[in-house]
Amino acid sequence: MAIAAGSLAVGAAVWLPCVHLLFAPSADELPGSGVSSLARAVCERQLGVWHDPQLRARELERMRSANAEWDFMARTFLVLALGNLAERDPSQRERCVEAMDAILDETVRLEAEHGHSFFLLPYAEHSPWVVQPPRSLFVDGEIALMLGARCLVANREDYRPRLRARVSTLIERMQQGPVLSGESYPDECWTFCNSVALAAIRIADVLDGSDHSVFLARWVEVARAKLVHPATGLLVSSYDLEGVPSDGPEGSTIWLVAHCLRIVDPEFARDQFERARRELCVQPLGFAYAREWPASWEGPTDIDSGVIVPGVGASASSSGFALLAAASFGDAGLLEGLLSALNLAAFPVETEGGVRYAASNQVGDAVLAYALTCGPLWEKVLEAGQ
Amino acid sequence: MSWRTSPVALLFLLGAALLALAFGLVHALGLREYTTVLSGTRPPGAGDGAESAAALYLLAWFGWTLGVPILVIGALVSAALERLGASAPTSLGGDPQLP
Numbered sequence: 285m286a287i288a289a290g291s292l293a294v295g296a297a298v299w300l301p302c303v304h305l306l307f308a309p310s311a312d313e314l315p316g317s318g319v320s321s322l323a324r325a326v327c328e329r330q331l332g333v334w335h336d337p338q339l340r341a342r343e344l345e346r347m348r349s350a351n352a353e354w355d356f357m358a359r360t361f362l363v364l365a366l367g368n369l370a371e372r373d374p375s376q377r378e379r380c381v382e383a384m385d386a387i388l389d390e391t392v393r394l395e396a397e398h399g400h401s402f403f404l405l406p407y408a409e410h411s412p413w414v415v416q417p418p419r420s421l422f423v424d425g426e427i428a429l430m431l432g433a434r435c436l437v438a439n440r441e442d443y444r445p446r447l448r449a450r451v452s453t454l455i456e457r458m459q460q461g462p463v464l465s466g467e468s469y470p471d472e473c474w475t476f477c478n479s480v481a482l483a484a485i486r487i488a489d490v491l492d493g494s495d496h497s498v499f500l501a502r503w504v505e506v507a508r509a510k511l512v513h514p515a516t517g518l519l520v521s522s523y524d525l526e527g528v529p530s531d532g533p534e535g536s537t538i539w540l541v542a543h544c545l546r547i548v549d550p551e552f553a554r555d556q557f558e559r560a561r562r563e564l565c566v567q568p569l570g571f572a573y574a575r576e577w578p579a580s581w582e583g584p585t586d587i588d589s590g591v592i593v594p595g596v597g598a599s600a601s602s603s604g605f606a607l608l609a610a611a612s613f614g615d616a617g618l619l620e621g622l623l624s625a626l627n628l629a630a631f632p633v634e635t636e637g638g639v640r641y642a643a644s645n646q647v648g649d650a651v652l653a654y655a656l657t658c659g660p661l662w663e664k665v666l667e668a669g670q
Numbered sequence: 671m672s673w674r675t676s677p678v679a680l681l682f683l684l685g686a687a688l689l690a691l692a693f694g695l696v697h698a699l700g701l702r703e704y705t706t707v708l709s710g711t712r713p714p715g716a717g718d719g720a721e722s723a724a725a726l727y728l729l730a731w732f733g734w735t736l737g738v739p740i741l742v743i744g745a746l747v748s749a750a751l752e753r754l755g756a757s758a759p760t761s762l763g764g765d766p767q768l769p
Contacts, residue, residue, distance in 0.1 A: 287751050288678045288744075295743035303735065342714060350711050590710045600708050628735070631705050642702045645711040
């Protein structure tokens with residue numbers, strides 16, 4: 285018995301520290317100055333879905349049946365990924381821009397035909413919006429961000445007034461609350477959506493030569509004062525229009541928030557990233573994953589948190605966005621650990637049309653595509669600011 | 671004593687073979703696609719048992735990637751230990767070759 289237990293212990297001691305070597309990303313899969321083989325494969329698959337009407341309808345239906353927001357977010361993150369891909373690989377520029385336009389035009393058409401609620405969860409219509417007429421900052425912000433990303437890659441004159449109009453709406457609605465945040469749902473503000481809106485405003489400033497720096501600085505100042513979770517120093521994920529928190533910090537929110545704030549207030553963004561890394565990241569045996577909540581606050585498992593793996597607390601949603609943040613802030617160690625975990629536990633499926641992940645879905649793969657191509661769009665904005 | 675006749679090693683190897691077989695089976699049945707439930711999405715045409723199928727695949731996968739190698743290494747180590755034990759003297763002075 286002692287021999288059996290000792291032998292298994294030796295087996296575990298030898299094998300467990302080595303497992304990550306089997307799943308570590310190869311050098312050409314890691315993001316660098318060009319386009320990594322993995323980024324290309326994931327983007328190809330995403331483009332394939334977009335260009336195949338049947339496949340696209342099936343994938344979108346799968347997501348919409350769980351959460352209509354994912355249909356919308358999959359579009360946003362794919363447009364951002366294509367924008368970065370176009371910048372990284374000029375030979376792909378025309379193809380990427382064409383796809384960005386197709387996605388944008390269809391998204392705006394659906395919004396015009398069905399209204400904002402087409403991309404929202406049903407409870408958007410269950411209670412009155414505080415600011416009238418009803419509009420979701422989630423929808424306005426991401427459409428503005430898509431328009432901005434498109435025009436950063438290559439200007440399109442007819443998109444510029446649309447971008448200006450969206451930005452004007454964003455600012456007007458954000459200024460109506462004491463914490464300068466707009467509603468994504470009735471009397472429900474999200475740092476996720478507001479930071480996307482701030483990034484879109486910042487991009488519009490770069491494109492148009494406008495200056496909303498006072499508004500952007502004021503938002504950060506108010507957020508530092510009223511939207512920070514005291515125990516962690518992380519921004520809370522949601523709050524009402526008056527700024528009263530509904531949730532604490534969440535991994536599925538804070539990583540993207542930090543990424544977006546990079547072009548608004550780099551110092552505050554870095555602070556949030558470092559705190560999130562400390563509070564949410566776990567790096568066992570060469571792998572890495574992110575938890576949805578810090579130890580000092582636990583929220584309910586919901587559509588945003590996704591499935592939480594029992595025992596370890598790993599969240600697919602938080603880990604996916606952590607990949608984006610790790611790429612954005614140049615944290616190579618975290619990025620490699622997260623990619624190793626992705627290879628271990630997200631089950632890559634190689635097809636003729638590229639790579640997808642069985643444990644993921646269309647929006648998860650779009651976030652991954654954006655994470656793997658992350659860099660050029662934000663660099664353009666940061667360079668313009670200098 | 672040879673490792674081939676070590677009962678503990680044989681048991682470990684049998685366990686490894688069963689884990690490998692279990693993974694091969696669930697993989698061949700296409701249960702990998704059911705892991706999409708981890709992202710809150712259901713696989714196309716999935717019935718009520720999608721979550722159970724995903725859990726089964728995950729267990730089999732980690733059995734294959736973690737359990738099988740640990741059992742194989744454990745089998746080698748236990749065979750080596752039993753072999754050492756068999757060739758070692760049973761009591762002090764009991765070995766006629768010792769001076």
